[in-house]
Amino acid sequence: MRLAYRPSDPAFKAILDPRQLLRWVFIGRLCLASAIFVAAIFSWTDAYASKTLIASLAFALSAVMTVVSAAWVEIYRRPIGATFLYLQAVFDLLLVTAVVHLTNGSTSPFAALYILVIATASLLVPTGGGLLVAALGIVLYFTDAVIFLRSPIGVPAVWVQLGVIAVVSLGIRYLSAGLRQSGEGKDQLVAALEQTRLHAEDILRNIRSGVVTVDVKGRLLYANPMAEHLLGVDLVDHTGEPILERIAGVAPESIEAVVVTHEHGDHIKGVESAARK
Numbered sequence: 001m002r003l004a005y006r007p008s009d010p011a012f013k014a015i016l017d018p019r020q021l022l023r024w025v026f027i028g029r030l031c032l033a034s035a036i037f038v039a040a041i042f043s044w045t046d047a048y049a050s051k052t053l054i055a056s057l058a059f060a061l062s063a064v065m066t067v068v069s070a071a072w073v074e075i076y077r078r079p080i081g082a083t084f085l086y087l088q089a090v091f092d093l094l095l096v097t098a099v100v101h102l103t104n105g106s107t108s109p110f111a112a113l114y115i116l117v118i119a120t121a122s123l124l125v126p127t128g129g130g131l132l133v134a135a136l137g138i139v140l141y142f143t144d145a146v147i148f149l150r151s152p153i154g155v156p157a158v159w160v161q162l163g164v165i166a167v168v169s170l171g172i173r174y175l176s177a178g179l180r181q182s183g184e185g186k187d188q189l190v191a192a193l194e195q196t197r198l199h200a201e202d203i204l205r206n207i208r209s210g211v212v213t214v215d216v217k218g219r220l221l222y223a224n225p226m227a228e229h230l231l232g233v234d235l236v237d238h239t240g241e242p243i244l245e246r247i248a249g250v251a252p253e254s255i256e257a258v259v260v261t262h263e264h265g266d267h268i269k270g271v272e273s274a275a276r277k
């Protein structure tokens with residue numbers, strides 16, 4: 001008997017893998033900061049000196065933050081704790097706020113990046129933390145648009161943006177919670193199957209009967225130590241390889257039974273065969 005299972009979908013696990021998500025966060029952060037910095041250098045005149053300064057600071061801080069964070073995650077392979085994840089989310093919110101500030105605030109097309117940051121944070125930070133990140137994003141956007149850029153508080157664009165961020169954030173919170181629960185359920189199932197497999201292998205390894213399992217193409221799937229001892233044939237090292245001819249040399253009757261079962265669908269409950277060592 002052999003128990004086999006298929007692990008969680010790699011693509012699904014990649015979505016929930018913090019290190020994989022953080023790599024994309026680092027890349028996106030540098031791309032955004034670099035784009036604004038290039039725009040400041042080549043497009044804005046001396047009249048926009050303050051904007052150029054902000055863009056330069058954003059680029060420099062983004063580069064430093066990304067290098068340090070990437071070293072922590074990829075080079076030193078340190079544990080990724082909640083504090084580290086919250087720092088990443090807060091920094092990205094500040095970076096997006098700076099970009100929105102530089103591109104006309106309430107009419108900025110980059111305001112949608114708040115949603116991207118909130119979505120990523122909802123998958124990374126502990127459960128419920130995504131709402132905190134969303135609330136901070138709303139506060140930062142409102143503060144920049146109304147207080148620093150002095151947009152009239154009654155301007156519809158400001159409230160439309162705030163409403164979109166709030167509604168989408170709630171939707172993302174719901175979806176991320178579902179993804180987390182689904183991932184945890186799959187992990188628990190995989191763990192249970194693994195435990196069952198190990199238990200079954202332990203039983204088969206210690207029984208006094210030889211057990212050999214092959215697939216429909218005659219490739220070896222499993223053989224316990226007793227099977228090797230009784231047949232006098234090295235089996236375990238040939239797992240995944242065609243094995244019927246090798247066994248046929250020492251126990252031809254057993255192979256005939258396997259062939260009959262495969263070709264005719266006849267279920268043979270038992271067959272006696274003397275091993276020819």
